[in-house]
Amino acid sequence: MDGKYERLRLENQICFPLYAASNMITRKYKPLLDELDLTYTQYIVMMVLWERGQANEKLLCETLCLRSNTLTPLLKKLRDKGYIEKTKDKGDGRNLVITLTKAGEELRDKALGVPECIAKEFRLTPDEATELYRILYKLLDGEKENK
Amino acid sequence: MDGKYERLRLENQICFPLYAASNMITRKYKPLLDELDLTYTQYIVMMVLWERGQANEKLLCETLCLRSNTLTPLLKKLRDKGYIEKTKDKGDGRNLVITLTKAGEELRDKALGVPECIAKEFRLTPDEATELYRILYKLLDGEKENK
DNA sequence: ACAAATTATATCGCATGCGATATAATTATG
């Protein structure tokens, strides 16, 4: 017992292992994603696009819990790599419609092995993985309600 | 069912909510830590120092799962703010002994309210928080064993 | 003892990630 400073101990924090695990995961992905010429953040953007076919920046921001000042330059890089295209919505000129190029579509098959490679690194039981997933989404959803 | 692409769906990833929750937490801390003139990473460095009194960079790297290229400039900033001091170890000249200044010590009391403020934002049950903590450390420890 | 290996920090370049703010396009309002 450390008295009044007890709650300030690193090992009594729940946020720290979350932060450290997130960093750890990004490091894990790096060698796998290097082969696709993607960073982790670029990868999750592509994941949304592979699934939905297209999206605007606002949808990507909401889906990925990121801000436009993160995504705007990132989307520029994905375009420079030739994976996506940005066109102005003819209906609403503020909207950027983001679509996959042929190269971007083709990348999907190259990415197929990534989730399994990552899953293998984690030594969680299926129950633990499910529980982690559930609790994390509860955290994230609680946040969205605050708005 | 989406067939072969099922595992590539964002909502089937366990890493994404971890990543998003970590970002979310850093955002939560920001307004609280602004009052201490600390960033989140600087805060966890201070936490280690408050607890141990002193440390070298290597110990901080291991404890916080960070690399020297993250910590070296960060420690420089903490020194510029007057919270820490760096002195060369007389026994081993490679070692940097990092200690708290008086201002750094005093900051500890100002930080006392932070953990509670953050905890209030999370609507997890005590069991969920405990389980999240346990699983995250299992993830992190599994990683350390890989080395 | 002295060159080679190891260890602890530091530097470089790049990619986020953020709050604050600016800009451009659309919608709401009197």
Next chain:
DNA sequence: CATAATTATATCGCATGCGATATAATTTGT
């Protein structure tokens, strides 16, 4: 219908966070 409010992106400046690599100090092997 003109202007104010809103909305979608974009820009700015700062602080990480990383792999790769360099530098300085110590230890090791012979």
